[in-house]
Amino acid sequence: MFLLNFDPFSYKYPSRRTLVYGSRGMVCATQPLAAQAGLDMIKKGGSAVDAAVATAACLTVVEPTSNGIGGDGFALVWSGGRLHGLNSSGFAPALADAEALRARGCDKMPLYGWEAVTVPGAPAAWAELNRRFGRLPLEEVLAPAAWYAENGFPVSPTVSALWKRAFAKFAKNLDGAHFAHIFESFTLGGCAPEPGEIWRNPAQAATLRKIAESAARAFYEGEIAEAIDAFSKSCGGWLRLEDLAAFSPEWVEPIHANYKGYDVWEIPPNGQGITALMALNILNNFDFAERECARSYHLQIEAMKLAFAESLAEVADPRYMRRSVEELLSDGFAKRRAALIDPERAGLPTSERQSSGGTVYLAAADGDGNMISMIQSNYQGFGSGLCVPGTGVTLHNRGNNFSLDPESPNCLAPRKKPYHTIIPGFITRGGEPVGPFGVMGAFMQPQGHVQMAVNMIDFALNPQESLDAPRWQWFRDSTVGLEQGVPNHVAAKLAAMGHDVRIDFDRIDYGRGQIIQRTESGALVGATEPRADGYVAAW
Template sequence: MSLYTYPYRSQRMATVARNGMVATSQPLAAQAGLDILKKGGNAVDAAIATAACLTVVEPTSNGIGGDSFALVWMKDKLYGLNGNGPAPQSISIEKVKQLGYETMPINGWIPVTVPGVPSAWAELSKRFGKLSLTEVLEPAINYAQNGFPLSPTLAKYWNEAYRKNKSRLQGSEFEEWFKVFAPDGKAPQAGEMWKAEDHANTLAEIAETNAESFYRGALADQIIAASQAASGFLAKKDLEAYKAEWVDPISVHYRGYDVWEIPPSGQGIVALMALNILKGYEFTHREDAGSLHLQLEAMKQAFTDGKAYITDPANMTVNVADLLSEEYAEKNRAKITAEARMPAPGTLPKGGTVYLATADGDGNMVSFIQSNYMDFGSGIVVPGTGINLQNRGHDFSLDPTHENALAPGKKTYHTIIPGFLTKDGQAVGPFGVMGGYMQPQGHVQVVMNMIDFNLNPQAALDAPRWRWLEDKSVEVEHTFPNHLVKELASRGHEMKIAVESESFGRGQIITRNPESGVLIGGTEPRTDGTIASW
């Protein structure tokens, strides 16, 4: 991976620094993380500060009531944290169908699962943080208390969500959403100030109690009171039993690098399966229809397997090791032909998520992602708290024979995935591309851009992306070279050119030179992304 920009179509040069770096989708959140580094915090403290700030300054995509995952490089070892909450113990397929649903709804209390974000922050802080959670959450509390001006991309998504929710969120349980996110009967505009005092108070209580209040205290009581008032399935015992879980990351070896992901129920294994197939080929040119065809076919096969097998690890019928084995990769590689194939999985929806990467001057690094999932979340905001609850349970199937069938206390197939690269046992750095089912596709593309095509982090993110949709359907950004679109169509791919780039994910990357400690960062040009560094 080079410091220099590959002469393709990169918009910006990579950012270079030595003492610390934060890359994310909102400038105010990135600066908050950098301020924590300058106060003496480490990469973990900076990640928590940035993540907490993002719940305030980008509420369209994430919140206190969502889930999160992290890969943490600390003192020459990689750790994984799963902040994915389960379905309520009282829910079942039969009960949901009795309410008139044939599939899991997007909005309301039914798709609400136990939020993992507050517990993830507390676990990260307790195990690796240098500063108190009160210090680390202070920037987010200040922005929620005093307000901040909306950035352009944020305002665009906020207004789109408001227009959708105005027509579909009917009922008293949704009144608080409009009170909080459309306080004057409309969504705030770019440059307009917005604040959330209830959110500030909740963040302060999470900080003071190390998230205990959220699961076993006053905040938990408020959440459950709202659930009971709306006949929701979420109960106090569901919150009391929850704690974010430390897990062993999974990986594949790809051309001298190890690519790391969180294990299922996350979909990071889809990216690893695709890379495992692709390492059997040689790629020399990025702008090559043959190369792109192989990438698309490998991704389709990986998703076919992922959608068939990924669920709560306690319920998976196959082993992760088998899915990532060389033998299995070779079998999948043998299925690829010169023509586009028809795969098995269903339609892939969009999602809302934030991703961030941090690094400090001591070599510690964090890959962190959190989300409320689709369309601002469930539409449920707990009155008086600012807690906007996720709709992650929407991904459960109501088919009892499906691998990811809804069940009490079960964790669903999860779209949000942080990534990390190492080489020869040393950290290269965190990377991620948020955006629903685009995420493993984005991971494969940025990894190949850096490793196969020698792009620096910024160029790797700037390069035009493709997105497999379903069957033989592929969508590409409008900046994608036209001759490649035509050549892929001649191979049987049903090509679509997107007018906008919002469906192609939003990524961040930080890499570190192991000898000099110099950090090289890239941030997403498709959003209000920025890098704060020193």
Template sequence: MTIPEFDANTFHYASRRELVYGKKGMVASSHPLASQAGLEILKKGGNAIDAAIAAAAALTVVEPGSNGIGGDSFSILWKDGELYGLNSSGPAPARMTREAFLEAGDKIEPHGFKAVTVPGVPAGWAALNQTHGKLPLSEVLEPAALIAEEGFPVSNVVSQAFERTFTILKKKLETFPELKTWFDTFAPDGHPIQPGEIWRSPGHAKALRLIGQTNGEAFYKGEIADAIDQLSRAFDGFIRKEDLADYQPEWIAPISTNYKGYDIWEMPPNGQGIVALMALNILENVELTSKEDPETVHKQIEAIKLAFSDGKATISDMKYMSETVDQLLSKSYAKARSELIDDQASLPEPGIKDQSGTVYLSAADEEGNMISYIQSNYMGFGSGAVVPGYGVSLQNRACGFTLEEQHLNVVHPGKRPFHTIIPGFITKDNKPVGPFGIMGGHMQPQAHLQVISSLIDFHLNPQDALDAPRWHWDEGKKVSVEPEMPLHIIQNLIKRGHQVTITPTKGLFGRGEIILRNDQGVLIGGTESRADGHIAVW
């Protein structure tokens, strides 16, 4: 088998879900309506890339607290025997400078129009569709437009995002009057949408159809661009229509490391995927016994700490990085870093010195195409600014920059900020194994490490790998764990000096999807039990 070996009949963890198998096509996402939208496009003759776009567009409707049309995206796809990467994250507008932020205060505020960078999602959809899709973009986006137009019953998970944001933004409204656009769009009756309540967004449907009919031009050069420009000027934002008109996503080669015979692929910086690869390189140099051995968890935590400390010091827009990817992924450097791991929790420092709202989905088709796709507004609903009449909630990715003048990631016009969202992909012997991803801010490389280790080191099947209790390294020696984490592991981590907090907050630990294809062409899917995860299969 090219896929990691596992016993499909053995379940190591109590799961609300079982593995899903398919042959003609599979779409895995965090919401049933989104997965079904993707499957609908597959059945109309679209391929996996079209299906992923359809599901992604639907997620902007059904999970607006996690992503939106006004966000960014990254993709890794396998098509026609090749692996491709698309960076569709936007840069800082021309007026967005360090000095401009400092005039308003000493930090980059997460709310309001000043936090809005150029959105990349619509351009990403168009680029994927035009380069690798089969159906017109207008047809691919129509299922999502219909959901927005006709409305859908909100789930408990989605309702919680509405309620959380309602409470947060209510306190910020006086300081950031543009947040009224959020309340007008997402709480028109003056209260958060409740579970089971029907929510409609005709403006959202209009925006999706305009984007589809114009292959994204309406968003970057047409009437939606005009509306964004007008709103930004009204609320002292930096973004202008010319920033939108100048934007193009970038096709770029993914980066990889070989972990015990499997090539694990991530997108290169400005994303944090390289952190997961660095951590896997470190982990490869230490002995792991069993999945539920406390020493295994300790070593994984220490590996991610070391990788994050280097990532924080070096990751920026690739054009500004002095350390190359090859240097950061050096096996000899990883070996040296691994020797810092002992039996106690550490406070890691970077070995190289240098001058969280998201949705993830994956899709596969009968032709052999597979795609790993992620998009986000950041911090839930992003900036809290929504374009009236179009339902477009705008991201706050300027928060990915720093105002430290000498830091590689300091804000600068035309520069992409540090990005948390990362899609993953596995190959073996130059053959596709499949896409994987776990959304959730800085949890993402941590979850990538845990899931890959579960699949490859401990032979868990995809569903068990997703269901296994997760840990989250917070900072320093602080670690959060899920309540399902075995008690003997928690007790041992405390003895080793980790400051452990047990938290029931599911969102902290990410939400993931996995699709693998075996040598017989059978698709094997696992989805997230911490959310409304759903696999639509054909």
């Protein structure tokens, strides 16, 4: 087994966190209570997967601003000497109708309301991961989440800030009686909770227990499914009981790119992980001498633009894609893309085809060699603005990622999965695990994955340094955001090269990540995100 090359006593970036070491178990998550609940599963004899599922379920309670029971989930699991991929993203309802939306004057998918709702996959992901790789009963694994929902917990500072942001947007954009339930279920007297304020959601606790007792069937075929169906029908929504009953998670073969001796792994489309792999393949054609120089930023940004041009034009439900994964990840394709980069000047993103076109991440490992990279999301904060009455289930708005362009492979269609932003990552070397990593945050995610890989592989930063280091983010055209902390001379040079540079002081929008690595001796090394209320629980 391999640990990326770094000197743990030679920090290049100031951090309020240090590396955490363990040997028998480790969980990294954005919220301490959830991470500790996961580690408790390992101490009870559970696997890393049990720990991850317990943490994931807890995060729907203690960090509802980024994920929920009504969201989607993906996972990469290292077990039995190989990597396994789980895609638990849902499809559009059978009644979904792109033409009806276009007839209403929509030129893009709505962000809120029933049209943005696809079948949620998170509960099915929990049950399937537990079934295949768990050692403890699902009731025991989900018990901490139900306990916190029933008895309450003190809201953490970042979650409180995100809660306020989400409901400020809802107050401006949600109009209609069907949106009233989310204000009733997720505010205290109409207000988001303050840091340290105790939050309880008994309806969510009851739902979690029903999911646990039925291995999630209650959510897809039983009384929770019936409640979702009745709510949708009462509002004229598309989602039906039949859509929920037809869903099941998919085990998929992970895809990878070899980046300078390390294999970086992602879930295949409909996820956007291929975007990170395309960018890394392009960057294989360049060498980096130092991190804090305009050239290193420029090359990464330009590679990312080209990768996004392809993924936004081509990535969709794999049944509808026009180009194969193998072609998009081929060396020839990467070399053609790399040849378009001007090392001295910013370019505009172009697709080779020239086509028109709130998340939580966690990582866990146990003392037996099992490791998991897991991510789940409601997409935009609390999601669609819809909360199923009496259940505590907020429904995601993942359908917003569909296109309404009939020529796009990602155009909305019945029982079709959308382009999906959430992506777990994993690194191996020579067929052995280095470990799970991820950076959450919509279209920041593949950009974060590229920056973590380059930080650790090219610049030999340790996992915590890699997370602490200031980040960049490409938005559109030539617009690039830089976090405060990027050296002024780098920002000035990038602007002179033609990048439309903006400096951002709010680090939350630049992703929130976790990393676990396993050393050759078997020790676990964990790092968590300074942009969140992150925590590494270790044993």
